Amino acid sequence: MKIIVVDDEIIQLDRLKETVAEVVPDCELNGFSNPLEALEWSKENLPEIAFLDIQMPVMDGITLAKKLKIQNPKINLVFVTGYYEEYVFDAMPLHFSGYLQKPANAQKVRQELDNLRFPLVKKESEKKLRVKCFGDFEVYIGDKPLNFSRAKSKEVFAYLIDRKGSKVNGNKICAVVYEDVGNETSNKSSLRSCIADIKETLHSVNADNVLIKGWDSYAIDTSLIECDYYDWEKNEPYAIHAFRGEYMAQYSWAEETLAYILNK
Amino acid sequence: MKQINVVVLGNNRPDLEMMTMYISESLEKHEECKANIIGFIDPDKAYEYIVQNGCDILFSEAELCGTDGLNLLQKIRKDYPQINIVITTTYEEYIVQAVQMQIRPAGYLSLPTTLSKMKDLIESILSLPQTAKVV
Numbered sequence: 001m002k003i004i005v006v007d008d009e010i011i012q013l014d015r016l017k018e019t020v021a022e023v024v025p026d027c028e029l030n031g032f033s034n035p036l037e038a039l040e041w042s043k044e045n046l047p048e049i050a051f052l053d054i055q056m057p058v059m060d061g062i063t064l065a066k067k068l069k070i071q072n073p074k075i076n077l078v079f080v081t082g083y084y085e086e087y088v089f090d091a092m093p094l095h096f097s098g099y100l101q102k103p104a105n106a107q108k109v110r111q112e113l114d115n116l117r118f119p120l121v122k123k124e125s126e127k128k129l130r131v132k133c134f135g136d137f138e139v140y141i142g143d144k145p146l147n148f149s150r151a152k153s154k155e156v157f158a159y160l161i162d163r164k165g166s167k168v169n170g171n172k173i174c175a176v177v178y179e180d181v182g183n184e185t186s187n188k189s190s191l192r193s194c195i196a197d198i199k200e201t202l203h204s205v206n207a208d209n210v211l212i213k214g215w216d217s218y219a220i221d222t223s224l225i226e227c228d229y230y231d232w233e234k235n236e237p238y239a240i241h242a243f244r245g246e247y248m249a250q251y252s253w254a255e256e257t258l259a260y261i262l263n264k
Numbered sequence: 265m266k267q268i269n270v271v272v273l274g275n276n277r278p279d280l281e282m283m284t285m286y287i288s289e290s291l292e293k294h295e296e297c298k299a300n301i302i303g304f305i306d307p308d309k310a311y312e313y314i315v316q317n318g319c320d321i322l323f324s325e326a327e328l329c330g331t332d333g334l335n336l337l338q339k340i341r342k343d344y345p346q347i348n349i350v351i352t353t354t355y356e357e358y359i360v361q362a363v364q365m366q367i368r369p370a371g372y373l374s375l376p377t378t379l380s381k382m383k384d385l386i387e388s389i390l391s392l393p394q395t396a397k398v399v
Contacts, residue, residue, distance in 0.1 A: 074393045085360050092359075095370055095392055099363050115345055117368065118393065241345045245318040262315065 001027040001120060002045060006038045006064065007053035007080070016051055016080060016104060023110045035059040039067055046072045048120055049113070051104075054081040054091070062090050069094060074118040080104050119241045128207045131161055133229035134239075137248040141205045152177070152190065153197040158248055160211075162257055164230065165222040167214065176253045232261070266296060269317055272303040273310045273324040273333075274352070280305070283323055283352070286379050290386040297390070307331050314340065314347070321348045321370070321389060326358035334358065337367045348389050352377070 003020060007013040010033055017031045030047075032038035035058055042050075050068055054061035065077050078098035079091050091099060097117035100108050130140040137158045139146040148154040155177055160168065174187040182190070195211075195218065202208050212219040222230060229247070231239035247261055248254035270287055274280045280303035291299045304310035307328055314322070322340065326333045337349055348370035351362050359372045370392075371385045 084364075088360050088363050089356070092363075092369065092371060093388060095388070097368070098366070099368075111366065115366070115368075119345070244344070244346070245315060 001049070002047040003027050003029050003049045003051070004038055004042060004047045005029070005031045005051045006033075006035055006056070006061070007031075008033050008035075008056040008058075009053070012053065012102065019104060019106050019109050020051065022106050023113060035061070035064045039064060039071075042068055042071055047075065048072075048118075049076045049078065049097075049116070051078045051080050051109075054079055054087045055083060062087065062094070065091070065094050065096070076116045076118050078112050114237050119238045128205060129210060129225045131225050131227040131229075133158075133161065133227060133248055134232075134243050135246050136250055137161075137254075141207070146201060146205065148197055148201050150194060150197050153194040153201070155251060156191065156194045157198050158251060159253070160218055160220045161225075161227065161229075162248065162254060163219070165220055167212075167217040167219045170216050170218075173218065179253075229257075229261075266298070268297050268299045268320045270299055270301040270321045271310055271314060271319045271323070272301065273307060273322065273328065274303065274305065275325055275327075275329050276305065277303075279325075283377075283382075286377070286382040287323070287386065289379060290383040294390065305329075307333075307336050311336070311340065314344065319344070319347050321350065321386075323350045323352055323373075326351050326353040326355070326362065334362055334365055334367065337362065338365045341367050348392070350385065350389075 001024065003024070005013060005016050005020060007016060013031050013033055017029060021029055030041060032041065035056055052061040052065055061079060068075050068077070076097035077094055078100065079087070079096055080100045080102055081087060082102040084101045088099065095117065098112035100112065128141060132138045132140065139157065148157065156173060159173060159177055170188060170191055174184070174191055178187040195213070198211055199208070202210050207224065210221055210224050212221055228239045228242050232243060243261065247258040272280055272283045272287065274283065284301050284303050287301050288299065291297060302313065304313065324333060324337055328336065340347060341349060349367060350371045350373060351359060351369045352373045352375055353359065354375045356374065359369065362369050370389050373381060373385065
């Protein structure tokens with residue numbers, strides 16, 4: 001996470017830098033008393049968050065913010081000013097992430113960083129698969145959706161994701177995914193084909209270990225995937241922000257989990 | 265085609281109709297968007313709709329009959345950080361108050377507004393990048 005702090009008054013600059021460093025000690029933090037230097041640095045380094053004083057000689061904070069947005073439209077702008085009401089209307093067209101009265105204490109800075117206009121998500125870790133449950137269910141390898149050869153296979157995989165690592169037997173999967181369609185024998189046969197398809201699809205992206213198969217039991221190794229729903233349960237800010245009222249929207253059986261999320 | 269849910273919350277039907285008309289006309293030229301615009305006088309029903317259906321842009325009066333508009337918007341902001349909230353008001357002090365309450369409005373419209381101002385505002389909101397940045 002790259003953060004810049006810009007204030008022409010050195011004392012204010014140092015104070016805010018200290019506060020930001022206290023809240024996010026592992027961020028890459030750079031302070032500038034000269035807005036032009038901040039702009040030059042940002043051109044190469046594209047910070048994600050900028051705390052900006054407004055009233056500055058050389059270049060005021062509003063103008064600096066406009067130029068930073070051209071460099072990076074997703075930059076989170078947090079104005080920090082002693083002239084609170086004076087600049088609100090000038091700042092608003094920039095869709096700032098935050099607007100604070102000086103001095104900005106650690107609590108206020110933390111609040112801003114927890115509620116960014118353009119939330120930051122973690123980089124892809126060593127986990128290969130990324131699962132999106134909010135909105136439509138989708139599985140990604142890198143930025144590309146993973147293609148199951150059968151829609152039902154994807155649905156079975158979604159159900160296992162929904163179970164969060166718990167083992168599920170074939171009868172239960174059939175009861176949920178097939179509902180009242182078909183007979184038991186044909187559904188079980190179809191399920192076997194789906195599991196074979198899931199295994200093959202995971203194998204094609206070197207993610208074989210994600211599916212744990214026992215005798216008539218199936219589960220997901222949750223430690224091998226990134227999942228917005230799992231991160232939501234851990235109160236990860238990006239996941240909380242990602243939830244827009246829909247969970248695995250294609251699957252009616254997912255409504256139970258959706259109700260749980262909405263009630264939490 | 266992208267679906268955009270727009271919710272308009274106001275105090276009377278004539279104002280809601282006018283706002284809805286302006287929003288609809290402003291979105292007309294965006295053929296890539298399919299806009300679903302719905303108006304409410306009842307804040308509770310508006311909130312319930314947002315919970316059930318999601319919302320991309322919420323236009324709300326700062327003063328609402330029977331409830332504190334800004335407190336409602338603060339709650340909506342907390343529950344749905346990514347909604348673009350536009351405050352409509354005749355008193356600019358409410359805009360400052362909204363910023364102080366960390367409602368983080370995407371914009372504001374001083375009432376009475378014009379179609380031209382609505383178009384500029386909609387353009388500005390639609391030009392915002394919507395996805396989360398990977399770090």
